[in-house]
Amino acid sequence: MKKEVLNIKQIYKSFAAGQVKTPVLNGVCFSVCEGEYVAISGPSGCGKSTLLNILGLLDTPDSGEYYIDGLLVSDMNANERAAVRSRRIGFVFQAFNLIDEESVLDNVALPLKYRGDNLKQRQRRALECLDKVGLSDKAALFPNQLSGGQQQRVSIARALAADSGIMLVDEPTGNLDSNNGDAVMALLSELNRQGTTICLVTHDPRYAQMADRQINLLDGKVVIETAVNIECVA
Numbered sequence: 001m002k003k004e005v006l007n008i009k010q011i012y013k014s015f016a017a018g019q020v021k022t023p024v025l026n027g028v029c030f031s032v033c034e035g036e037y038v039a040i041s042g043p044s045g046c047g048k049s050t051l052l053n054i055l056g057l058l059d060t061p062d063s064g065e066y067y068i069d070g071l072l073v074s075d076m077n078a079n080e081r082a083a084v085r086s087r088r089i090g091f092v093f094q095a096f097n098l099i100d101e102e103s104v105l106d107n108v109a110l111p112l113k114y115r116g117d118n119l120k121q122r123q124r125r126a127l128e129c130l131d132k133v134g135l136s137d138k139a140a141l142f143p144n145q146l147s148g149g150q151q152q153r154v155s156i157a158r159a160l161a162a163d164s165g166i167m168l169v170d171e172p173t174g175n176l177d178s179n180n181g182d183a184v185m186a187l188l189s190e191l192n193r194q195g196t197t198i199c200l201v202t203h204d205p206r207y208a209q210m211a212d213r214q215i216n217l218l219d220g221k222v223v224i225e226t227a228v229n230i231e232c233v234a
């Protein structure tokens with residue numbers, strides 16, 4: 001039986017524009033087991049990135065409960081959330097979000113600064129992660145010296161660095177051609193086979209099908225969820 005790592009219950013979120021409040025998430029519920037690969041899809045503007053930001057503790061819901069490893073994180077203050085985030089969550093964004101002025105190695109090592117590793121430990125771990133994504137020979141280069149596909153693989157190495165076990169991935173192929181997109185998706189599947197829990201936001205049904213389970217959002221609600229074939233306990 002697998003352990004439940006993420007569980008959101010009746011999550012609501014709206015954004016205010018002036019006096020007008022626009023509801024985005026309207027009572028979203030689902031859970032994710034350790035080692036599972038879940039794809040979140042739905043039309044543009046339906047709240048996928050908002051949901052991923054809440055899952056990654058980058059944003060807070062207006063109401064509802066969110067548990068990570070059975071711990072109620074939706075009630076935590078900003079410092080407590082940041083501590084859980086750096087210990088437990090790795091992010092991969094569509095636009096890579098690498099720091100252009102830092103070497104590839106330093107970009108990957110960055111999350112390790114927050115957990116207090118010394119320089120040698122950070123560099124060793126960053127090289128290990130670059131090796132996992134097939135880019136250890138690019139460690140000394142800067143992001144703008146790499147192709148888009150390579151930059152996305154660097155951002156995946158960065159998400160692996162802190163060994164957080166959970167990867168939240170937002171449209172990772174959006175800025176890539178189809179060959180590079182396919183290579184990035186194959187890499188994510190391989191990392192999932194090695195044990196990483198993945199929540200992927202994607203528009204592409206071909207990529208959504210690579211996940212164990214697909215969740216479809218419409219009007220801020222889960223409308224379709226493919227069968228869970230893993231037994232999961234809280």
Ligand SMILES: Nc1ncnc2c1ncn2[C@@H]1O[C@H](COP(=O)(O)OP(=O)(O)OP(=O)(O)O)[C@@H](O)[C@H]1O
Binds near residue numbers: 042043044045047049
């Ligand atoms: N910080 C914000 N302030 C105000 N409105 C926001 C904010 N973030 C998101 N929204 C609004 O919330 C809605 C959902 O946005 P979100 O980015 O979550 O959708 P999405 O499903 O990821 O869209 P896409 O597929 O186009 O990336 C949109 O209408 C968006 O304009």
